[in-house]
Amino acid sequence: RMKMQLVLQLCWSQLIEDVVGDGQYDIEFDGDQLLYVDPVTYQAVPRLPEFADQWTPDPGLAEDTYVSLGTCKYNIPRAIKRENSPPEVIVSPTSMIYPKQDMELGVPNTLICFVNDFHPPEVNITWTRNGQLVDRSDISRTKYYSNSDFSFRTASYLKFTPRENDIYSCSVGHISLQAPLSRFWVDVFMCVCGVILGLIGVVTGLWFIMKANKSHRV
Template sequence: MTVFLTALITLTGALCSSATSPSHDFRYTYGCYESDEVRVDNLVDDDLCGYADFSKEEVVWAMPHPPDFVERFQKRVYEIAKAAISHCHSVLSKAKDADAGSALRQEAPSSFIYTRYEGEDGLLNTIFCLANHFYPPTINFTWTKNEVTITAGALDHRYQHNSDGTFRRISSLSFTPREGDVYSCTVEHHTLQQPLTRSWKLPKRKSSLSPAAVFLGVSLVLCLMGIGAGVFFFTKQPS
């Protein structure tokens, strides 16, 4: 059984506001799992601004220019995140004991594939594979090029929360498309009877000739053929 627990903590106004700038809502969410994985996200005004990286023992900012007041409290934010580990596992243990027979929630994902830029032959691009609305939050992405598995340039991004309690996650692949190549993303989740696979390839090049030009060209060819046939039969008439 896997239980996801969320706690929202709103810090004091001294942390979230200053005399020269409008107040901000700074809070964090944390969740833990039976696998001992703990996730702590920091939010400013409901937007993800950073997360705790326990391997590096620091908070990693997810926005390019975080507010000054957030950076000033970086050490304190990490201490709060670290304290959440024991608290989260304590609540998880109590939740399991209180409802040991409950069924695990199961939600199968949907998937979608798209590119950063309109695909052009020979130009570097990024392709994204989105898996959405799944639970529990364990999912696997596999990229292939012409049915051959590839890992170079692939990156699985962090899980994100949906408002209904499910999760979404994106995997990206840096690639240089070539005409005829087919890129596929396969999503595996234990709720699926079979993996979901979405494919992408360069769209066919549109003809540079307009319909009017094509019509004019065909008409001209037919006209010349008609003139040629007329000349042929005229020259064949008995003198």
């Protein structure tokens, strides 16, 4: 069983065109989401399947969620009205792309595109392989998670099998961006090979130069 020293419960509700959305109720441990509660069914959904085997939610969680989300939905529109409908804060996202496991050519793996520090919580994430869109069935996506500074984060997962010369990209679209924010991933093995070949070329070139200079002196 998971030993917990601190559990942070978060509820947030998104306003779009003066309509309050379903919102979300998260339970986090040291800043990492353990689960969220579906706002329609009020069932706990673990972020990763293995979490379900390590921790069983409190039976009263569904009732707590109902009350907390109800409070959010009631208070947020009134708070905004009292503040004379302040303009929505728009913050550009950051992103990074990395593999879930150590890379081996021909061995199935997962690429993760982590998008963070953006507001409002709505981004479009697309994947490409060698410039072509990948099959949507290989892609999965997390919910939006709330950060302590009221920005948001999310992640997209791409199942893939590393092949030589393949180049993957993750592009993020957001209201704050004039053009998508793109990150590229190339097999580290290929990068290392390129560096080694480059060094070999430099050493070989220096050897020929030194040999030519020596012959010239003679």
